[in-house]
Amino acid sequence: MSKTNKLPSVSIREAARKSGTSHVAIIKAIGQGRLDKCVDRSGKNNRIWYDIFLKEAEAIDFKLKGEQSEFSDISSLTDEEKKSIEALTVDTASLKESRRREAYYKSELARLEFEEKDGTLQNKVDTYNQQFEFGRRFRDMLLSLPDRITDQLMSMDNRDEVYNLLYNSIRDIMEELLKETDKMYDQPAHKEQN
Structure with missing residues (x-):
C-alpha cells in the first residue's frame, strides 16, 4: 500500500478550481513532466493529491491564484508519510534548480563563443x-x-x-x-x- 493512498485526491478540474488556474494549464504541466509527483494514476482517471500538487506547484513556480489546500493539515499523518510527501516534492525543486543552472551555463557559453568569434574575448x-x-x-x-x-x-x-x-x-x-x-x-x- 502506497504512503500517498491515505491522502485524499481530487480531479484535475477540482484542483484547478481550488488553485485558481485552468485545468488545461495543469494538464500541460503534467504532460511536460513539470507536475509529476502529485498525479494519482491508480484509478481509471488521473486524479491529483492536492497537498502534493500545491508543494510541487510552488517548487516549480506554477502560478496559483486560488485558495490553499483544505487538506493542508497533515498532522494526522505519521512521520514516515510526511517524509514521503517531502521526498516527492524535493525532487521537483532540485530538477527546477538544475534546469535553471543549465540554462544559465548555456547562455554564458553562447555569450563567450560570440565574444570569441567577435574578437572581443581575449585569452x-x-x-x-x-x-x-x-x-x-x-x-x-x-x-x-x-x-x-x-x-x-x-x-x-x-x-x-x-x-x-x-x-x-x-x-x-x-x-x-x-x-x-x-x-x-x-x-x-x-x-x-x-
Missing part, C-alpha cells in the same frame, strides 16, 4: 604574456638609456642641451614601445599629436 594567458613582454621590453629600454647617452651628456656644457637630450631619448623609447603595442593589437592605440 587570459596570451594577454598576460603580452603585458609581461611589454613590461620587460620597457625595462630593458630604460635601463639601456644611460649606456647610450652617457658620453653625449658628459660632453655638454649647457643645461638645456642635457635636458633636450634626455627628453628626446625618453620620448623615442615611448614612441617605439607605442609602435610595438600597435603591432600587438593590430590597431593604432593612439593618435599622433602635433
Whole structure:
C-alpha cells in the first residue's frame, strides 16, 4: 500500500478550481513532466493529491491564484508519510534548480563563443604574456638609456642641451614601445599629436 493512498485526491478540474488556474494549464504541466509527483494514476482517471500538487506547484513556480489546500493539515499523518510527501516534492525543486543552472551555463557559453568569434574575448594567458613582454621590453629600454647617452651628456656644457637630450631619448623609447603595442593589437592605440 502506497504512503500517498491515505491522502485524499481530487480531479484535475477540482484542483484547478481550488488553485485558481485552468485545468488545461495543469494538464500541460503534467504532460511536460513539470507536475509529476502529485498525479494519482491508480484509478481509471488521473486524479491529483492536492497537498502534493500545491508543494510541487510552488517548487516549480506554477502560478496559483486560488485558495490553499483544505487538506493542508497533515498532522494526522505519521512521520514516515510526511517524509514521503517531502521526498516527492524535493525532487521537483532540485530538477527546477538544475534546469535553471543549465540554462544559465548555456547562455554564458553562447555569450563567450560570440565574444570569441567577435574578437572581443581575449585569452587570459596570451594577454598576460603580452603585458609581461611589454613590461620587460620597457625595462630593458630604460635601463639601456644611460649606456647610450652617457658620453653625449658628459660632453655638454649647457643645461638645456642635457635636458633636450634626455627628453628626446625618453620620448623615442615611448614612441617605439607605442609602435610595438600597435603591432600587438593590430590597431593604432593612439593618435599622433602635433
